[in-house]
Amino acid sequence: MNPNDLTLDFSVVRDLRKRAGMTLDDVSQKSGVSIAGLSKLERNQNMIELDTLYRLARVFGLSATDLLNLAESCSAHRKDAETYTSGPFDFEKVGFKGIDCFQAKAKAGGELSKPEAHGDEFEICWLHAGSITIKLPREQHTLKPGQALKFDAALPHSYEILQDSEMTILHLEKTHRF
Template identity: 30%
Template sequence: MQANEDVDLRVRRRLRELRGRLGLTLEDVATRAGIDVSTLSRLESGKRRLALDHLPRLAAALSVSTDELLGATPTIDPRVHAASHTKHLITFWPLTRQGGAGGLQAFKIRISARRRTPPDELPTHEGQEWLYVLSGRLQLILADQHYVIEPGEAVEFSTWTPHWFGAVDGPVEAITLFGPHGERVHLKP
């Protein structure tokens, strides 16, 4: 019941606000909406519950959309607008905004065909990493184990394990997920 009361309260406030902004009387809005003045007065004062069929008529009477009358929060642009970063022959395209769900960040990556030789000491850091190979063949080294990951295969591993990944015989495209610790290691200078 709380959600309905919140909607009623929000609409009552918006009705008064919009009516006042437009300089309209209760009678003006009631006439435009085809609602009895006493009904509109009781709606505004909270003495009568809002009915769904009132919304479109009241919105039209006030020259606003039903969403505007409901005081709905504007929809934000869902697209992720962020620049790519390249580090150690890997280009990262962000697929999530900073501070995504649970701190996880998703990236599409492209590993250069030139990234074929692991460093002498494999890095470790806090966290988990997940990779899904879209195209190309990925070379993955976990401690002393070597794997070739084919398109359509996914891997998940603890980043406390010494690890490295690169290309086998051409560029690799993949989707990767990692938390803030992995982001610092992969993206920060």
């Protein structure tokens, strides 16, 4: 592995600081990290210690892991959609860490009573066209275009297609932060 691939970019601390309307002195006061140390970190001129990472993250309301992830993934990530069919649904899917996004189309009369296996995540269905009913253990919801439903995907659930439909479905890890 190329050592340059392991570089972390802590200029993200400057971005977070400016977005919060804070000065170097403000962050220094709240974190206990010296202004000189913060300035060097923001310019990627020194390495960060775990304790410093933790203290800075808390200033911005983040976990140390969140701050580290921001420093690690400063650039955008592009993926191509995959297409597949499951029951009455034709899907296009892209997935990134913590989220899977599906664009789905289904014909009237179809039903999917055993959706793909889920982990510990939430599911959001946003209907763009048509009409569907989502059945959960103790309730059911009929959606019209422009309506969305969020539920715990670990619950047994099914989709009944009442009219030809188009929708966006998101699977969000419960631990994922936005």
